[in-house]
Amino acid sequence: MMKQVLIGILCGAAVLTAGILIGHYGIAKGNGSAPSWVNEVAKDVDESLIERFLSEVDNIQIQENLRELTKVPHLATTAGDEQTVQLMLKRWQDPETGLDQAWREEYMVYLSFPDPKKPNKVTVGDSSDTVLYTAREKEKSYTSDQDDPEVVQPYAAFSPAGQPKGKLVYANQGKPSDYQKLNETVDLRGTIAITRYGGAGRAAKAINAAPYGVIGVLVYTDPSDINDGLMSDSNETYPHSWYMPPSGVERGSFSTNYGDMLTPYLAAKEETYRIPVENITGIPPIPIQPIGFEDAYKLICELGGTVALVSWQGAFNCTYNVGGPGFKPTSAFNNSDVKLDIFNHEELKNSSNVMGVIRGSVEPDRYVIYGNHRDSWVHGAIDPSSGTSVMLELTRVLGMMVKQGKWRPRRSIIFGSWGAEEFGLIGSAEYTEQYFTKLSERTVAYINVDIAVFANATLRASGMPSLQNVIFKAAKQVYAPGLDSTSVYDNWIRYANRTSSTHGTIPKVGYLSGAGSDYAAFVHYLGITSMDISYTYDKSKTNARIYPAYHTAYDTFDYASKFIDPGFVSHQAIARTAGNVLIRLADSLVLPLNCSDYAETLEDYLNTAVTLYQPKLQANGISMEPLKNAVASFRSAATRLDQVIHSPDLIITANNHLIVTRHISFVQLPIIVLSFFISRHVIWASSSAGQPTFPGLADAYASAESSGHSSAWAKVHYHLSVLSQAIEGAAHTLVDVI
Amino acid sequence: MMKQVLIGILCGAAVLTAGILIGHYGIAKGNGSAPSWVNEVAKDVDESLIERFLSEVDNIQIQENLRELTKVPHLATTAGDEQTVQLMLKRWQDPETGLDQAWREEYMVYLSFPDPKKPNKVTVGDSSDTVLYTAREKEKSYTSDQDDPEVVQPYAAFSPAGQPKGKLVYANQGKPSDYQKLNETVDLRGTIAITRYGGAGRAAKAINAAPYGVIGVLVYTDPSDINDGLMSDSNETYPHSWYMPPSGVERGSFSTNYGDMLTPYLAAKEETYRIPVENITGIPPIPIQPIGFEDAYKLICELGGTVALVSWQGAFNCTYNVGGPGFKPTSAFNNSDVKLDIFNHEELKNSSNVMGVIRGSVEPDRYVIYGNHRDSWVHGAIDPSSGTSVMLELTRVLGMMVKQGKWRPRRSIIFGSWGAEEFGLIGSAEYTEQYFTKLSERTVAYINVDIAVFANATLRASGMPSLQNVIFKAAKQVYAPGLDSTSVYDNWIRYANRTSSTHGTIPKVGYLSGAGSDYAAFVHYLGITSMDISYTYDKSKTNARIYPAYHTAYDTFDYASKFIDPGFVSHQAIARTAGNVLIRLADSLVLPLNCSDYAETLEDYLNTAVTLYQPKLQANGISMEPLKNAVASFRSAATRLDQVIHSPDLIITANNHLIVTRHISFVQLPIIVLSFFISRHVIWASSSAGQPTFPGLADAYASAESSGHSSAWAKVHYHLSVLSQAIEGAAHTLVDVI
Incomplete structure (x- = not known):
């Protein structure tokens, strides 16, 4: 019975x-x-299998994955990107440790690049067009990584090309309120605005500026926002520490929306209808270019005009003025203009997702999806290869158990190595557009591990509240790195907690409200239960808005292994925690x-x-x-x-x-x-x-x-x-x- | 094993x-x-149970259902409508033959009514405003049904109120091409256009007219389109036959869209946000009023101007001219205007769906939904009470089998008696809006039986091609009415067939492309597999665009039992066929x-x-x-x-x-x-x-x-x-x- x-x-x-x-x-x-x-x-769920999985996850394997993934820059759709495609396919098709199936899926997507033959320039020129100052075109070398010819020049993807020239003003973070405030005292028409990263989206700094007549925008990372105020590369910044060197520049996609811009709601296949380029919204209407703080220092400290608000001041050892507009009379740049020469161009390029699957035994048409993007701005050791290294270690261990006949999940597990995330979460968005119906109906949950490790202090998790419980369960079964008698959970609750009416004091799980990584299309478009986890820093010890090498040429294996996670033990903890959640979602009789x-x-x-x-x-x-x-x-x-x-x-x-x-x-x-x-x-x-x-x-x-x-x-x-x-x-x- | x-x-x-x-x-x-x-x-599926079901379905029960449903007019949200709500609830809550559960669901919806105290008028008046002719305000009585004070005056629901007055023109069917053609020779500004039903949607006849400066529209049913040309009530039309009497008027909703107009995509609950009335689209921008052909005859045969195209001519024994604009010089109406006095008003009213359910045994959260609207324009014997009588007989037989413990469907069956369909499929549309997610996920199929019997000749079925097979199977198991040795299927294939590349010659199943009944929201909004069936006439024997009493005060029990389905055997065939499909969808292991x-x-x-x-x-x-x-x-x-x-x-x-x-x-x-x-x-x-x-x-x-x-x-x-x-x-x- x-x-x-x-x-x-x-x-x-x-x-x-x-x-x-x-x-x-x-x-x-x-x-x-x-x-x-x-x-x-x-x-x-078989708890002994979970124990076996936890013990198999190997920090050295993750380290070697990272080393291989970061040999060369792998900007989306470049030869380096193709190398990583081949690596993923090779691993996932390995007869000993691979998945049941692995393949690539291509989309023809709209990307933006600088012109290697005509690099973007930022110069200060006087009235007779004599160049008084030229900003760096590339970041300074500290290791051979920065010398790779494939290192892309710092640029603002989707900034239009153009050569605006005008008096410089300082517009803080480029928020609407910043330009509004600035416009009260300065005539912004025909000016170039320099702004700090933070406070507003990248594209927004230009979008907010244009209505005031601003014709070009510069953006830099103030040392107060990333380096806890430190600036010197002789002893303070990388390669001496994790801090951003003076010439470091955060690249990025300057777009408000995500997914391929020309094919909204449709998969970007070759024959797919594309909207006219002039109908694109959410990108800068005027040229914008990112520069290092070394150059920003030269420009900002020479600015004339009134003193900027206290909240607008940064870490430079000078007073931040708003600009006359332009430079102060005592400056060598007096009466000079700042000129941007931007030669970005847009291109339709083939971008690949690499997909892999372990078929489920009982509910093969229910999916637990686990993904991360594969493309980076430069070498991308942390963003995204820390996550990809973890994913490869997960698939090695799970693949091995499957190939050895020791395990098969109840539900199918789909792994996605997304392309072109850095240009606006494109690979994952196109995937959700192409398989909208099937994924909506069949997907149980999506797990995203992009940057696996920001730092070594504590777990950070965000996701739908319904997943909180399984994340806690998994985190309790993993030892915190460097703390062999403390669980990830017990360590986490010390750093971030809240009081739940049901559970009392518990770790605080964040919400996936923004569109910061590839979970966005799964959450906001498909509505799928999703989560994103990583190891991160102790916020009481640094004010950095993100790890300082983010999107620079310094996000390398050298940087990761020396300053982010020596020994790769935090990577290991994330692999164990995420893998534990994954197995539970795939194997539990009752989800x-x-x-x-x-x-x-x-x-x-x-x-x-x-x-x-x-x-x-x-x-x-x-x-x-x-x-x-x-x-x-x-x-x-x-x-x-x-x-x-x-x-x-x-x-x-x-x-x-x-x-x-x-x-x-x-x-x-x-x-x-x-x-x-x-x-x-x-x-x-x-x-x-x-x-x-x-x-x-x-x-x-x-x-x-x-x-x-x-x-x-x-x-x-x-x-x-x-x-x-x-x-x-x-x-x-x-x-x-x- | x-x-x-x-x-x-x-x-x-x-x-x-x-x-x-x-x-x-x-x-x-x-x-x-x-x-x-x-x-x-x-x-x-238990075939012996299907046999039992078929034998239990009783034509006399259907006849008595119809008699009870049509005692009084039951226009949506009136007292007569509430009587039918109570009847449905009583039947579905009957301890011997009821369903597991039955209840009502209310929506507050935007409807349009004439003013009983100030009836709409159509008159011909000369230049000194002397009324030369007044169209009938109500239809002529032939039985006591037409004398019921609750018979609503013929009107165009959602026509704006107004008193336009102008020279009359004849605009054929009021299609865009008709007005365009007419405008080539006649200045339409300030005119009243008289149009025939057919060729364009009701609202379209006014929407298409307004751009040409037409200020009011009349619409009537030409005897050539409904009566095979017959016109005389002394021996040709009802009560002598099924044909429309000269004073008969087709009422209707003059709206292009469906669902409650003020709450698109949202269920029209009391607190739901409503769009401003001025934002409503798809309704007549100028007053429009339907009249009988008796009055249309008086107006059209007096028109001056040039002779209308041959394709515009109708059954009247006169030449249809397009209008001078206005009447011909030899007419008593020469130089007179036609005036519309329209006093329609809109109102938010509570409309009820009555819902009933038989719980499924194995897959209770899979639904097969069966529905029809309950509201009519007047007594609505055919539209919609023929379908409701069939539905009540189905629920009696199935309810009895459930109450006797002889059967419980594998999947749950939901019955819906929709409100306010005549005003734009409102009850069913609000239901799909309110339960969008649940219905999208759980509904296996929707069966609609609105007008169950147009006439006695043959089955007519429309639906998704995936349902063709089960409709055929059911139709083969039911005898055609009056042809005891021929199945509904074998009879059907004689009247409507096609050649299938897979199946050879088979009956032709229509497509549910339009929004003619309550399947629309299920098909076009939810995408649910749906079908609509009825018994209908032999198209070789009549050109009537629909049964002639449609939406008039003559659609009564007397009419239905004498001229549409004496003995109610076609009703019985529809109940058997639809019920057979319903049981198969609910009980089949493999759908x-x-x-x-x-x-x-x-x-x-x-x-x-x-x-x-x-x-x-x-x-x-x-x-x-x-x-x-x-x-x-x-x-x-x-x-x-x-x-x-x-x-x-x-x-x-x-x-x-x-x-x-x-x-x-x-x-x-x-x-x-x-x-x-x-x-x-x-x-x-x-x-x-x-x-x-x-x-x-x-x-x-x-x-x-x-x-x-x-x-x-x-x-x-x-x-x-x-x-x-x-x-x-x-x-x-x-x-x-x-």
């Missing part, structure tokens, strides 16, 4: 399956004649996803929204009751589902043989409900309002509060309806039968 | 489930100890949906598209290869799936215990890809091009061919990409594992 029937939950997963069902044939009380497939189908934890987040969001918004919403005749009711519906559906799952009488409470998998979809509306490109998820999305609550509501409210227009309040009401009905819709999918 | 594993298919279903799986425990070869739930789970039949339709569409479009597409540099490849991918995936399903070695070819349900989704893109409201399906949608091929492609091509603009050809390319990728996406969902 059947003893119990289990209910699998896909809490938080995307538009997914209504009903997989498995009869768990109880052998204890049975007559001993259970058919063998019943036992196979009812198999749960380890927790709907009640999702409900807790919704309640937190709701409380914030009620506190911040209810008075003015009421004053504008907009009721929050539908939202409160929706969150309450979700909570009660989650609670009931928990009871059903944990009921020993499941066979009695549910229909006999009831076999269902539940999921939640928060992307129920077929329309793009938020103002951001490709943003369909009403809970997780970028928000400019910066409040820990429903992003679309927060932005609509901020806009209405600022304009006071009745049409803006109508939009708040509209968003409240969309949000409430999406949450009610998610709750419905947790409720029994009807 | 397990003998075989079956694969369920949801071919053509919407965004649906990846994986339900059932082990079929073979008892023949087994050790006899199969657990009972294994047998239950593996149970297939009886055929992907290869879908492939055949795609190939037919493709061949048509290549023939019609390829030369000019090539000339414009647009390749059809991606579309050809996509259709080929779909075909090969369907073929492979067929092989897997029919393979006796399934256990060997697939992974052990592989248990998956497949489906196809053609609505993969989260954007509204076609130009029609709520239209997400790339295969089934309204198309103005009128070609038997992909609707969006056809319309884009027609537009590009007519304008020749490069931007229009770019749109064709865009649509080709959307279409190809949607079909590739659908094919992917049929393919194994990855």
Whole structure:
């Protein structure tokens, strides 16, 4: 006789399956004649296999993976990139340690490059066009890595070409408020603005500038933002430490949106329709170029005009003036212009994803996807090869267990090595566009490990609240690097924690609201339950906005092995933690996803929204009751589902043989409900309002509060309806039968 | 040991489930100890139960259902509508013959009504405002039904109120080409246009007129279009026959879109955001009013001006002139104007759906939905009560079998009695908006039976090609009414057939491209596999565009029982056929949906598209290869799936215990890809091009061919990409594992 029937939950997963069902044939009380497939189908996670996996994960293998991946620069679609494609294919097709299948998928995508024959230039010239100063065209060499001819000149991808020339001004971080403030005292028409990284997106620094008549923009990383103020390469910066050398330049994609720009919502195949280039939005309307702080120092410290606000001052040993516009009368640059000679060009190029799969045994058409991008700006040791090294070690260990016949996951595992992430998450976005339906229906979860290790202090995890529990479980089973008697979990909780109404003090798991890595298309477009983890630094010990070699020519094996993770033990901890989560998601009979934890987040969001918004919403005749009711519906559906799952009488409470998998979809509306490109998820999305609550509501409210227009309040009401009905819709999918 | 594993298919279903799986425990070869739930789970359709169902379906019960449903007019949201709500609830909650559960769901929707205190008027007045002629305000009485004070005055729902007055012109069917033609010889500014029903949508007759300066529109049904030319109520029309009496007026919703107008994409709950009324699109910009042909005769035969085209002439025994504008000099109406006094008003009203459910035993969270609207314009005996009478007989028989413990469907069956269909499919559309996610994921199929019987000649069926097979199977098991030795199928094939490349000569199943009834939101919005069936007339014997009492005060029990289906045997045949399909969809272990039949339709569409479009597409540099490849991918995936399903070695070819349900989704893109409201399906949608091929492609091509603009050809390319990728996406969902 059947003893119990289990209910699998896909809490938080995307538009997914209504009903997989498995009869768990109880052998204890049975007559001993259970058919063998019943036992196979009812198999749960094997803890001894997880132990074996943890012990197999090898830090030296990861180190050697990294060494191989970073031999040459591998900018997307270059020969170096192709070398990494071949490496991935070779590893994943290895007969001893490979996957069941591996292949490449190509997309023809729109990229932007500088011209190696006509390098971009930034110069200071006087009225007779005599060049008084020329910024560095490439970063200074400290190891042979920087001498590689394939090191791409620092540039702003998707900046238009052009030769703007004008008086320099200092515009802080290039936020809308920065230009607004600056414009109060300086006529910005015809000027070149120098800005710091941080505070606004890369493209935004130029997009925000153009309406004021600014004709060109420079951007640099201030030592106060990356180097804890240190500047000297004689003893303070790399190769003496992890800090950015004076000539280091952060490259990047200067685009607000993601995915191939010419084929929104469609896979960028050769014959795919492409929008006219002039219809592209979210890229700089005026030339912009990044420079090192060594050059920025020369320019900023010579600026005239009034003294910039205290909050605009940086680490240079001079006063940051806003510009006359232009340089101060006492400067050798007095009356001179700054000129940008930008020769970037756009090109359609073939970019490859490398895909690999381990077929599932019982639910082969359910996918757990694990991915990272493969392309880098230069050698990309940390970004992204730390993550790729970890992925290769995971696939080696899992592949070996499969090839040896010791294991096969319950569900299929898909590995993705995405191309052209640095140009706007392109490979992963095209993948989600091409396989939209199938992935929406079949994907259980997506795990992203991009930069695996920022530093050696602690775990950092972000993801849907429903994954919190399985991340904790995995983190408890892995020792923290360098702390053999402390788990990753116990170490983590010291660095980042919060108080949960259900669980008490627990590590703080972040939200995937932004579009910082390849999880974006999975979360914001498909609505799939996703997570992103890494090892990171102790924020009390540095103010660096990111590891200092980020997107520079110094992000090399030498840098990684000396200053980021000597011994590669943090890499090993991430491989163990991520792999543990991966196996649990692939093998658990009942998916380890927790709907009640999702409900807790919704309640937190709701409380914030009620506190911040209810008075003015009421004053504008907009009721929050539908939202409160929706969150309450979700909570009660989650609670009931928990009871059903944990009921020993499941066979009695549910229909006999009831076999269902539940999921939640928060992307129920077929329309793009938020103002951001490709943003369909009403809970997780970028928000400019910066409040820990429903992003679309927060932005609509901020806009209405600022304009006071009745049409803006109508939009708040509209968003409240969309949000409430999406949450009610998610709750419905947790409720029994009807 | 397990003998075989079956694969369920949801071919053509919407965004649906990846994986339900059932082990079929073979008892023949087994050790006899199969657990009972294994047998239950593996149970297939019980043919003896279907026989029992067929024999229980009773024509007299249907007749009595109709009598009760049509006692009083039941226009949406009126007291008569509430009586039908109560009737449905009473029947579905009956302890002996009811469903497991029944309830009502309310929406607050935007409707349009005339003013009973100020009836709409159409008059002819001379220059001194003396009224020379007044059109009837209500239809003539032949039975007590027409005397019911609740009979709503004929009106055009959503026509604006207003009192336009001007010279009359005759504009044929009010198509764009009609007004264009007319405008060549007549100055239309300030005129009132009289038009015939047919050729263009109701609202379109006014929308097309307004740009020419027309200020009001009349619409009537020409006896040539509905009565085979007959006009006299002394011996030719109802109550002497099924033909429309001279004063009969077709009411209707004059709106291009469907669903509640103020809450697009959102369920119209009390607190839901509503768009401003001035933002509504698709309704008449000028007043429009329907009149009987008795009044149209008086007006048209007095018109002056030139003789209208031969194709514009109708059945009246006079020459149809186009109007001077206005009446001819010899007419008593010479120099007179026609005046419309329209007092329609819009109102937010509570409309109810009545829902009922029979819980499934094995897959309770898979739904087969069966529905029809409940509201009518007047008594609505045929539209929609013929369908509701059939639905009530189905639920009586099925409910009884459930209550007696003789049957419980494998999957859940949901019955929907939709409100406010006549105002634009509102109840069903709001239902799909409210439960978007859950329905998209869980619904196996939707069966719509609105007008069950137009006439007694033959079955008429429309639906997704994947359903063709199960419709045929059901139709073969039911005797054709009045032909006891001929099946519905054998009778049908005589009236409507086609040659299939796979099956030879078979009955012709229509496509659900338009939005004629409540299947629209299921097909075009959710993408769910759907069908619509009825019994209909012999087209060789009448030219009536629909049964003549349609939307008039003559659509009564008396009319239905005397002229449409005496003895209610065609109703019975529809109940048997639809019920048979319903039981098979609910009970089959492997869903009886055929992907290869879908492939055949795609190939037919493709061949048509290549023939019609390829030369000019090539000339414009647009390749059809991606579309050809996509259709080929779909075909090969369907073929492979067929092989897997029919393979006796399934256990060997697939992974052990592989248990998956497949489906196809053609609505993969989260954007509204076609130009029609709520239209997400790339295969089934309204198309103005009128070609038997992909609707969006056809319309884009027609537009590009007519304008020749490069931007229009770019749109064709865009649509080709959307279409190809949607079909590739659908094919992917049929393919194994990855």
